[in-house]
Amino acid sequence: MMLHPITVTHYLVLSAALLLIGTLGVLLRRNAVVIMMSIELILNAVNVNLIAFSEHLKTLNGQIFAIFVITVAVAEAAVGLGILIALFRNKETVLIDEIDLLKW
Amino acid sequence: MLDTALFYSFALLTLLGAILTVSLRNAVHCAIALITSLAGVAGLFLLQKAEFLFAVQIVLYIGGITVLFLFVIMLVNLDQTAKQRRYTRHWLAPVLAVAGTGALFVGFLTRGRDTLALPAPRVAAEAGGNVERLSELLFREYLVPFEVASLLLLVAIVGSVLMARKKAD
Numbered sequence: 001m002m003l004h005p006i007t008v009t010h011y012l013v014l015s016a017a018l019l020l021i022g023t024l025g026v027l028l029r030r031n032a033v034v035i036m037m038s039i040e041l042i043l044n045a046v047n048v049n050l051i052a053f054s055e056h057l058k059t060l061n062g063q064i065f066a067i068f069v070i071t072v073a074v075a076e077a078a079v080g081l082g083i084l085i086a087l088f089r090n091k092e093t094v095l096i097d098e099i100d101l102l103k104w
Numbered sequence: 105m106l107d108t109a110l111f112y113s114f115a116l117l118t119l120l121g122a123i124l125t126v127s128l129r130n131a132v133h134c135a136i137a138l139i140t141s142l143a144g145v146a147g148l149f150l151l152q153k154a155e156f157l158f159a160v161q162i163v164l165y166i167g168g169i170t171v172l173f174l175f176v177i178m179l180v181n182l183d184q185t186a187k188q189r190r191y192t193r194h195w196l197a198p199v200l201a202v203a204g205t206g207a208l209f210v211g212f213l214t215r216g217r218d219t220l221a222l223p224a225p226r227v228a229a230e231a232g233g234n235v236e237r238l239s240e241l242l243f244r245e246y247l248v249p250f251e252v253a254s255l256l257l258l259v260a261i262v263g264s265v266l267m268a269r270k271k272a273d
Binding site: 016030063084094095 | 108111115122135142145148161168176193198201205213217223246259261263
């Protein structure tokens with residue numbers, strides 16, 4: 001089997017696959033902690049994309065953007081997990097289909 | 105050749121970790137699978153000559169966020185949830201949506217791979233290492249976003265403390 005040299009397309013395919021897996025996790029899992037993990041997967045897919053283009057175009061702007069994406073991801077994880085703890089304290093569950101306070 | 109082998113092994117690590125993250129029953133196992141996936145992404149960063157982001161990925165994601173996840177798993181005590189159903193009852197619409205998006209990606213790839221024209225890379229690479237050039241750019245051109253990011257982190261700190269603290273009686 002002849003392997004092609006690694007191009008940007010390879011990274012894009014990998015990133016798309018990672019994005020789809022993460023989306024499946026967000027939409028299908030019941031456990032809110034695992035949903036947060038899936039969101040991290042999605043953000044990582046974005047970063048793979050940014051780095052691939054940054055390397056291809058020989059400019060560092062993509063890497064700067066990835067740094068900011070990571071910053072936002074960290075902030076999101078910290079606040080999100082804080083919300084989860086508050087939620088667990090009030091409702092005694094982290095299963096998202098048992099948290100239906102806004103539903104009538 | 106080595107690049108190709110490394111790419112495929114890191115890609116395999118990333119995707120396998122991701123699949124295990126969304127499919128394992130126990131949340132602690134999910135977190136460990138997430139660590140493998142993030143390590144694979146870190147390897148891809150290194151392959152793309154993004155050394156600083158490689159270090160950030162290891163320190164921040166693997167060392168920081170996953171530990172935070174494990175900490176929260178410990179606090180919310182998921183022993184009972186590990187025995188229950190993993191997926192929501194409404195699985196059809198998400199699966200269809202994701203399959204449709206995947207089909208769209210495959211369609212783009214097959215139709216566009218021959219006509220794909222990325223802009224030509226700039227040949228004149230500046231001198232200095234990755235971290236050096238990155239910091240030059242970050243502290244000159246992107247100084248304002250950098251400062252705004254610090255504000256965001258401050259808000260996140262205050263918000264997470266406010267969310268997680270006990271109600272004062």
